[in-house]
Amino acid sequence: MLRRTRVKLQDTVSSWILKLNQEQDVIEVTDIVKRYGSNTVLNHATFQIQTGQLTTILGPSGCGKSTMLRCMNRLERFDRGRLKIGDVEVSGTEDKKLTPAEEKELTRRLRERVGIIFQNFNLFPHLTALGNCMEAPMTVKGMQRKEAEDVARHYLHKVGLADKEEHYPAQLSGGQQQRVAIARALAMEPEVILFDEPTSALDPQLIQSVARMLRALDDLGKTLVVVSHDMNFARRISDQVIYFEGGHAVEAGTPQEVFGNPQKAETRAFMQSFQEDEPLADAQPNADKLQSNALETNLGTRDNLGQEE
Amino acid sequence: MMSQQTRRTALTLLLLLLFPVSTLAQSALQRVRQSGELRIGTDATYPPFESVEGNEFSGFDIDLGNAIARELGVKARFINASFDGIFPALQNGTFDAVMSSVTITPERSASMLFSDPYYDSGQLICVRRESEGINAPDDLKGKTVGVQINTTAQYDLEKREGVTVAKYNTIDLALLDLQNNRIDAVVGDAPVLKYMIFKSFRELKTVGHRFTDEKFGIAFAQGSEDLVREVNTALKKIKETGEYDQIHEKWFGEAAERAAEQEASKTKPKTVDFNLARRLLPLFLSGILLTAQLALISLALGLPIGLLLALMRVQSSRLIAAPAALYVEVVRGTPLLVQILFIYFVLPYFHIYIPAKTSGVIALTLNCAAYISEIFRAGILSIDVGQMEAARSLGMSYSQAMRRIILPQTFRRVVPPLTNEGIALLKDSSLVSVIGLTELARTGQELASRYAAPLTIWPMVAIFYLLLTFPLTRVAEYLERRWKTVTRS
Numbered sequence A: 001m002l003r004r005t006r007v008k009l010q011d012t013v014s015s016w017i018l019k020l021n022q023e024q025d026v027i028e029v030t031d032i033v034k035r036y037g038s039n040t041v042l043n044h045a046t047f048q049i050q051t052g053q054l055t056t057i058l059g060p061s062g063c064g065k066s067t068m069l070r071c072m073n074r075l076e077r078f079d080r081g082r083l084k085i086g087d088v089e090v091s092g093t094e095d096k097k098l099t100p101a102e103e104k105e106l107t108r109r110l111r112e113r114v115g116i117i118f119q120n121f122n123l124f125p126h127l128t129a130l131g132n133c134m135e136a137p138m139t140v141k142g143m144q145r146k147e148a149e150d151v152a153r154h155y156l157h158k159v160g161l162a163d164k165e166e167h168y169p170a171q172l173s174g175g176q177q178q179r180v181a182i183a184r185a186l187a188m189e190p191e192v193i194l195f196d197e198p199t200s201a202l203d204p205q206l207i208q209s210v211a212r213m214l215r216a217l218d219d220l221g222k223t224l225v226v227v228s229h230d231m232n233f234a235r236r237i238s239d240q241v242i243y244f245e246g247g248h249a250v251e252a253g254t255p256q257e258v259f260g261n262p263q264k265a266e267t268r269a270f271m272q273s274f275q276e277d278e279p280l281a282d283a284q285p286n287a288d289k290l291q292s293n294a295l296e297t298n299l300g301t302r303d304n305l306g307q308e309e
Numbered sequence B: 001m002m003s004q005q006t007r008r009t010a011l012t013l014l015l016l017l018l019f020p021v022s023t024l025a026q027s028a029l030q031r032v033r034q035s036g037e038l039r040i041g042t043d044a045t046y047p048p049f050e051s052v053e054g055n056e057f058s059g060f061d062i063d064l065g066n067a068i069a070r071e072l073g074v075k076a077r078f079i080n081a082s083f084d085g086i087f088p089a090l091q092n093g094t095f096d097a098v099m100s101s102v103t104i105t106p107e108r109s110a111s112m113l114f115s116d117p118y119y120d121s122g123q124l125i126c127v128r129r130e131s132e133g134i135n136a137p138d139d140l141k142g143k144t145v146g147v148q149i150n151t152t153a154q155y156d157l158e159k160r161e162g163v164t165v166a167k168y169n170t171i172d173l174a175l176l177d178l179q180n181n182r183i184d185a186v187v188g189d190a191p192v193l194k195y196m197i198f199k200s201f202r203e204l205k206t207v208g209h210r211f212t213d214e215k216f217g218i219a220f221a222q223g224s225e226d227l228v229r230e231v232n233t234a235l236k237k238i239k240e241t242g243e244y245d246q247i248h249e250k251w252f253g254e255a256a257e258r259a260a261e262q263e264a265s266k267t268k269p270k271t272v273d274f275n276l277a278r279r280l281l282p283l284f285l286s287g288i289l290l291t292a293q294l295a296l297i298s299l300a301l302g303l304p305i306g307l308l309l310a311l312m313r314v315q316s317s318r319l320i321a322a323p324a325a326l327y328v329e330v331v332r333g334t335p336l337l338v339q340i341l342f343i344y345f346v347l348p349y350f351h352i353y354i355p356a357k358t359s360g361v362i363a364l365t366l367n368c369a370a371y372i373s374e375i376f377r378a379g380i381l382s383i384d385v386g387q388m389e390a391a392r393s394l395g396m397s398y399s400q401a402m403r404r405i406i407l408p409q410t411f412r413r414v415v416p417p418l419t420n421e422g423i424a425l426l427k428d429s430s431l432v433s434v435i436g437l438t439e440l441a442r443t444g445q446e447l448a449s450r451y452a453a454p455l456t457i458w459p460m461v462a463i464f465y466l467l468l469t470f471p472l473t474r475v476a477e478y479l480e481r482r483w484k485t486v487t488r489s
Helices: A002-020 A065-072 A100-113 A129-139 A145-158 A174-186 A204-219 A231-237 A255-260 A265-281 A285-298 B004-024 B028-035 B060-072 B083-091 B106-111 B152-159 B171-179 B190-199 B225-240 B243-252 B254-266 B274-313 B318-333 B336-350 B356-382 B385-393 B398-435 B440-450 B454-482
Strands: A025-036 A039-050 A054-058 A080-085 A088-091 A114-117 A192-196 A223-228 A240-245 A248-253 B037-042 B050-053 B056-058 B075-080 B119-121 B123-128 B144-148 B164-168 B185-189 B204-207 B214-216
Touching: A025 A065, A025 A223, A039 A065, A039 A080, A039 A223, A039 A240, A054 A065, A054 A204, A054 A231, A065 A080, A065 A192, A065 A223, A088 A100, A100 A114, A114 A174, A129 A145, A129 A174, A129 B398, A145 A174, A174 A192, A174 A204, A204 A223, A204 A231, A223 A231, A231 A255, A240 A255, A240 A265, A248 A255, A248 A265, B028 B037, B028 B225, B037 B060, B037 B083, B050 B060, B050 B440, B056 B060, B060 B075, B060 B225, B060 B243, B083 B106, B083 B336, B083 B398, B123 B152, B123 B171, B123 B190, B144 B152, B144 B171, B152 B164, B152 B185, B164 B171, B171 B185, B171 B190, B171 B204, B171 B440, B171 B454, B185 B190, B190 B204, B225 B243, B274 B318, B274 B356, B274 B398, B274 B440, B274 B454, B318 B356, B336 B356, B336 B398, B356 B398, B385 B398, B398 B440, B398 B454, B440 B454
Parallel strands: A039 A248, A054 A223, A054 A240, A114 A192, A192 A223, B037 B075, B144 B164, B144 B185
Antiparallel strands: A025 A039, A025 A080, A080 A088, A240 A248, B050 B056, B119 B214, B123 B185, B123 B204
C-alpha cells in the first residue's frame, strides 16, 4: 500500500518534470572548488537547475551540500569555478579579483534573486512575526511602514499564520517559525529559494506539512533548491535529485532515475546504507502513511501554502 | 576606596613627572594682585587647624590665612584638597599657597618654597586610656602605630626601627582604629590629637611630651619668591600687632580648651549620634549632587563611546579593530586613580589645563567606556551568527543588519552587566576627591574629621550611595521587564 502510494506520487511528479523540462536553466554551477585550508569542501561541483524546478541536493553529512547552498547565496565565497543565477554571474575568488564595491554590488544583486531558509530558521527574536517579515522590505527596499506591513501580512497569510502576526518567535512552534521564515524570504520576492535541511529541526509529524508547503511554493513559480539527507523526503518532493558526495555532484536526475536506477557506485552505496536504516525510518509507519496520503490529497489545493498543524 | 600602596606609588610617579612644571609659575605676586585673591589650598579634615562645614571653612590656619590676605590687600579663597594630592595641585597652579598644617621639612623644601614658620608644633603619642608602658617614642618599638598618610609623623616613624606604621587617610580613622584595639598607638600633631580626644575619643589619652619640634609653614610653588616675601612681611606684621596671639588664643588658648572641655562634659560623645546626623544632613547635599552628576554624565558619555569601541573591535579589519583593542587594554590595565591624576596634573605640563570637574568627568568617561565596550562586545558576540547571516541573506548591508538586528538584541542582553557598570562607576567616582572635588565620600571624610564622628558619618555616606544606586536599578528593572517577551528564544 505504501509502495503503491509512492508510485502514484512519482507519476504525478514526472508529469510535471516533463512540463518543466522545456524551461531554461536558471542556476548553473560550473566546476566550483572551495577549500578551508587543506580541506577541500567543494571539489569541482557542477550541475544545472531549471526555472521553477524543485531540486533536492541529497548526500551524507559532510559532503559539502550545505556549503554549496551557502555559496549560492554568497554567505560563503568559493575559490574557483563559476556560479550563474539568472543574469548574475559569480566567479571564484582565485579566478577573478573583485573590488569591495564590485563585491558588494554582486552580492546585492545575487541576494535580490535568492532567498534562503536556514536549518534553524534564524528568526529575529526581538521582532514579531509581522516585524520579521517587514524588516527587510523596509530597510533594503526602502518601503514605507504601511506598505511593508501589507506585504508582510500578505505572505504571513499565504503561509497560514494570519492569526500569529503579533507573536514573537519564542511564542511559536518550530513549524510555525519555519513558516514565518518562509514568509520573510517571500516578502523580498526572490526567484530562487534555498532550503537548508528543512525537516531536520522539526518533529517527524511535521514533515508532510513541509513537503506540502514546498510543493505549493514550487507552484508559485519559484525555483527551489533543498538540501537534505532524508532520502524519503527527497523522493517525495523533488523534480530533480542531485546526489552529492565528496564535494561534488555525483549524479543528477529525476527521483526515479536516481533512486530507481543509480548509475554511480557512490550513489548505490548511499542508497543501500539508507535501506539498512529503513526500519528506523519506518518507526512511525502511520505517520508516514498519513503524510503520503495527505500530500497526495493536498497537492491540488493551494489557497494557503500551509495549514494549521 | 583604594589601596594606599596604589595611591602612594601613583603620587610618587606624578611628582617626578611634575617636577619641571614648577618653572611655569611666574610672578606669583603679580597674579595674586591682579586677580585680587589669594587661592589657598587646604585639606580641611584637620581641626582645629582647618575644617569645613558646607562651604564654611574654619580653624587657626583659616583665620591666619584671611589675615595675611588682608595685609596683601586681597581676599583669601580657600580651596579644599585631599592632602595626598595637595602638593601636585600647588605645583600645577591650582592654588597660590598651601596652608594645611604643613611641617617644614628639608625634603619638602627641596621641591617647594616655605614662608617663615607660623606655628610651633610637635608630634605626640596617643594611646588607649587603660594602656601602660608607652610613654616615649622608644617604647613604640615592636608596636603598630597609626598615622595620617604623608605626614611628618609617618616619615619620623618610618625611620625608627621595629615600628610598624599603619597609614590612614585622615587622623580620625587612625584614632578610631586605636580605640577599636587594632593598633597600639597613634602619632600626630599635638594640638590636633588633643582636639580629637576632647571631641569624641574619650577612651584615648596622650602620653609624654612632644618628641619632635616641628614648625608649620605656608607652602608655595617654586618661582613664587616675590609672593613669599610679601607673605613673610604680612606674617611679621600680624605677629607684631598682637593679632596672631588673638587667633592663637581663640583656637588653642586656655579659654578655648576650657570651653571645649565644658562643651564636651555637657554632651558625652556618642558612637552614633543621631542628632548630629540630622544636623549634618543638608551638608551632604552638594556632595550627593556632585557624585550623581559625575556618574550620570560619565555614564551618558561612556555608553556611546563604549558602543563605538565595541563595534570597532568586532570588525575583521585589523586597522579598525586594533586601536580599539589597544585603548581597552591600556585603560583597563591602569588604575582609575592614575588616570584621574594624569589628566589633572600631568596634562598641564603640556599646557593643557582642564578644570577639576571636567577632568573628573573625562577620566571617569574614558575609564568606563573601556569596560562598557567589553560589555557591548560580549553582547554582540553572544548573538548567534545566524542572525547576521539571516539579515544579510535578506539583502541588508552589514551596518543595516548591525543596527536593526544585532544591536537591538544586544541591548536587551547587556542591561544587567551595564547596570553593574553604572553602579561601580557611581562608587568609583569617589576617587576624584584626589583632585579636590568634594563629592560624597570626600564630604563624609571632611565631616567625620570635623566632628570627630566617623561612626556617625560613614554609615550616612553608605546610605546615600545606596540611595543613589536605586534609580539605576529601577531603570534596569523596567527595561528588563519591557523586553522580557523576547529574551527567551
